[in-house]
């Protein structure tokens with residue numbers, strides 16, 4: 001049995017997709033949004049506002065990355081011993097951990113995995129073909145999850161490189177904000193391509209410094225999601241950047257994971273001496289420490305170097 005905890009856009013779309021083929025319970029703390037949603041649920045999906053005893057062996061955690069730790073702490077007794085699959089993208093501001101790291105730190109001994117990659121919730125809910133990465137350090141467990149969560153149109157690839165998958169998904173959101181800023185400010189598609197490429201270089205550099213395999217970053221959870229999020233106005237991170245770049249107000253109600261992750265990663269990178277110029281500039285811009293003109297000048301005047 002599968003449970004999805006978190007009935008926002010992504011949790012609901014996963015419940016819909018998996019529910020087309022097998023039974024799923026979808027829990028949300030506030031089902032007001034669910035009832036207002038245009039997405040209709042297959043019969044296999046049971047919706048609940050009472051978390052009660054999570055009767056499922058496999059539990060998908062679909063809430064913002066910064067909310068994950070508190071949620072796990074509040075629900076530790078009912079989640080211990082389950083297979084927990086993080087469905088969120090971000091680096092925890094408190095300890096600098098990815099979602100599986102957070103699971104392990106709150107519930108040691110629990111199998112933690114992450115489902116991540118290029119996928120807009122609306123596309124998944126409509127049944128459009130989507131490919132994602134399922135990362136689990138225990139490959140036998142990862143294989144089981146891969147089969148349990150894949151459907152005819154939701155195709156999961158598997159890896160044991162949890163850190164690589166966590167960081168690909170987290171870091172691409174930061175670069176997507178930067179890409180949005182570039183487009184919003186009218187700096188052009190060439191500048192966006194340069195930023196995506198140099199942003200990807202720093203994603204790989206940082207992830208490898210944390211023990212990830214570079215090839216994971218070239219996969220769906222890294223490069224794949226970077227391309228999607230930096231080029232589509234469906235992305236909230238990209239739209240956040242568009243607003244910043246064009247001087248419009250940002251949507252404070254939207255889940256924009258890249259803002260907190262930019263700060264968390266900038267601090268971690270500074271501590272270990274890894275250069276993350278784009279990420280650091282996104283942190284400084286979103287926190288109002290620099291203007292856009294200063295950011296562009298700083299990035300363009302860095303010492304010339306080999307590619």
Ligand SMILES: NC(=O)C1=CN([C@@H]2O[C@H](COP(=O)(O)OP(=O)(O)OC[C@H]3O[C@@H](n4cnc5c(N)ncnc54)[C@H](OP(=O)(O)O)[C@@H]3O)[C@@H](O)[C@H]2O)C=CC1
Pocket residue numbers: 006007008009010011028029030033062063064065067068070071087088089090119120121122254255257
């Ligand atoms: N939307 C998308 O296309 C995709 C999203 N993701 C990732 O999924 C994660 C969730 O995003 P998404 O679903 O889009 O965001 P939404 O803002 O649509 O939904 C977030 C959900 O999390 C719930 N929530 C927030 N805080 C808590 C908490 N402390 N305890 C329990 N539930 C909580 C919210 O409840 P409430 O409504 O009551 O606040 C809401 O149901 C993010 O990390 C995002 O990057 C990944 C791929 C695609």
Ligand SMILES: O=C(CO)COP(=O)(O)O
Pocket residue numbers: 089117118119120173176225228229234235236237238255256257
């Ligand atoms: O992660 C996503 C697509 O893979 C969704 O992007 P946003 O969170 O920026 O909307």
